[in-house]
Amino acid sequence: MSFEWPWQYNFPPFFTLQPNADTRQKQLAAWCSLALSYCRHHKLYTLDVMEAQESPVFNNKKIERKLSMEAIQVVFEQLSKKGNLEWLDKNKSRCLVMWRRPEEWGKLIYQWISKNGMVNSVFTLYELANGDDTEGEEFHSLEEWMLLRSLQALQTDGKAEIITMDDGKGVKFF
Amino acid sequence: MGNLFGKKKQTRVTEQDKAVLQLKQQRDKLRQYQKRINLRLEKERLLAKQLLKDGKRDKALLLLKKKRYQDQLLDKTENQIGNLERLVQDIEFAQVETKVIQGLKIGNECLKKMHEVMSVEEVERIMDETQDAIEYQRQIDDMLAGSFTQEDEDAVLAELEAITQGDVELPEVPEDELPEVPEATEEKPERDGPRKNPEREMLAA
Numbered sequence: 001m002s003f004e005w006p007w008q009y010n011f012p013p014f015f016t017l018q019p020n021a022d023t024r025q026k027q028l029a030a031w032c033s034l035a036l037s038y039c040r041h042h043k044l045y046t047l048d049v050m051e052a053q054e055s056p057v058f059n060n061k062k063i064e065r066k067l068s069m070e071a072i073q074v075v076f077e078q079l080s081k082k083g084n085l086e087w088l089d090k091n092k093s094r095c096l097v098m099w100r101r102p103e104e105w106g107k108l109i110y111q112w113i114s115k116n117g118m119v120n121s122v123f124t125l126y127e128l129a130n131g132d133d134t135e136g137e138e139f140h141s142l143e144e145w146m147l148l149r150s151l152q153a154l155q156t157d158g159k160a161e162i163i164t165m166d167d168g169k170g171v172k173f174f
Numbered sequence: 175m176g177n178l179f180g181k182k183k184q185t186r187v188t189e190q191d192k193a194v195l196q197l198k199q200q201r202d203k204l205r206q207y208q209k210r211i212n213l214r215l216e217k218e219r220l221l222a223k224q225l226l227k228d229g230k231r232d233k234a235l236l237l238l239k240k241k242r243y244q245d246q247l248l249d250k251t252e253n254q255i256g257n258l259e260r261l262v263q264d265i266e267f268a269q270v271e272t273k274v275i276q277g278l279k280i281g282n283e284c285l286k287k288m289h290e291v292m293s294v295e296e297v298e299r300i301m302d303e304t305q306d307a308i309e310y311q312r313q314i315d316d317m318l319a320g321s322f323t324q325e326d327e328d329a330v331l332a333e334l335e336a337i338t339q340g341d342v343e344l345p346e347v348p349e350d351e352l353p354e355v356p357e358a359t360e361e362k363p364e365r366d367g368p369r370k371n372p373e374r375e376m377l378a379a
Contacts, residue, residue, distance in 0.1 A: 174186060
């Protein structure tokens with residue numbers, strides 16, 4: 001299944017930040033949703049701003065337009081305001097993208113756990129994200145930070161408890 | 175964070191859970207090791223092919239020997255993973271068993287407590303008392319029934335007889351002939367039916 005680009009993607013002015021406040025707002029919203037759905041489609045969890053500029057999202061080779069560095073920053077800031085993005089460093093060069101909230105991931109994982117009758121069992125994080133059993137599940141190959149956050153969300157609900165050991169973490173579901 | 179107020183949060187993770195986790199972590203490590211070796215094997219197989227193509231038979235042979243050794247390693251790790259998983263399953267099953275025993279224990283205690291409440295002597299006493307009460311009740315019944323004399327009984331029976339006799343009495347059969355019913359008014363009986371019924375009932379009474 002290939003990624004479906006929105007119509008704006010082939011519309012050259014879309015790649016220049018619009019001066020009119022109203023238009024600009026709409027444009028930013030479109031960019032945000034484009035960036036998120038692109039990440040969702042390709043299962044991307046971390047983005048590098050420098051690399052992002054070269055990625056097809058912000059660089060449409062067909063119409064030879066790309067979003068400027070500053071504009072990308074603006075889009076990212078917007079995403080961060082919406083809670084879908086978190087900066088990893090102060091220079092704002094790398095960030096975490098959350099196209100699905102930790103609670104939602106937690107729900108998905110817990111559904112799988114209860115469907116397979118594995119409540120009350122212990123799991124390693126590696127097993128959950130990379131094990132053979134979870135092959136084909138949506139949360140397969142979820143990055144560890146995201147997995148940890150979704151488990152923390154489950155922990156606040158009392159559905160799981162994270163176990164920290166000397167080498168690596170585990171989780172027990174309830 | 176829970177320690178902030180000197181109150182440690184109650185954890186539901188038991189020592190066994192931790193042991194299981196440790197075993198699983200070991201298994202994960204072995205799995206990763208397996209993946210690594212598998213990838214290397216694949217690469218070396220391709221390399222050996224390339225070497226053969228280039229005519230370097232000796233080197234290819236050496237490489238294949240190395241590969242063979244790694245194959246054996248792979249088998250060993252597979253065995254070890256099997257061992258670990260079996261152990262994990264054993265622990266999990268033992269946990270289930272202890273839960274079952276706990277359940278049995280609670281049930282047993284409950285049953286014991288309930289038995290304490292109803293001792294055999296108590297039951298015997300209650301049954302005796304009930305028997306006595308039944309006996310007493312029968313005496314009262316007899317006494318009450320006894321207040322009727324034979325004469326009364328006869329009168330009652332006679333009355334009963336009269337009532338049953340009265341029921342059997344049949345109404346007189348009408349003697350006059352029935353008028354012939356024309357075929358065109360076939361629906362009439364339906365209308366007449368309900369009107370006739372009360373008459374008959376009145377006769378019976």
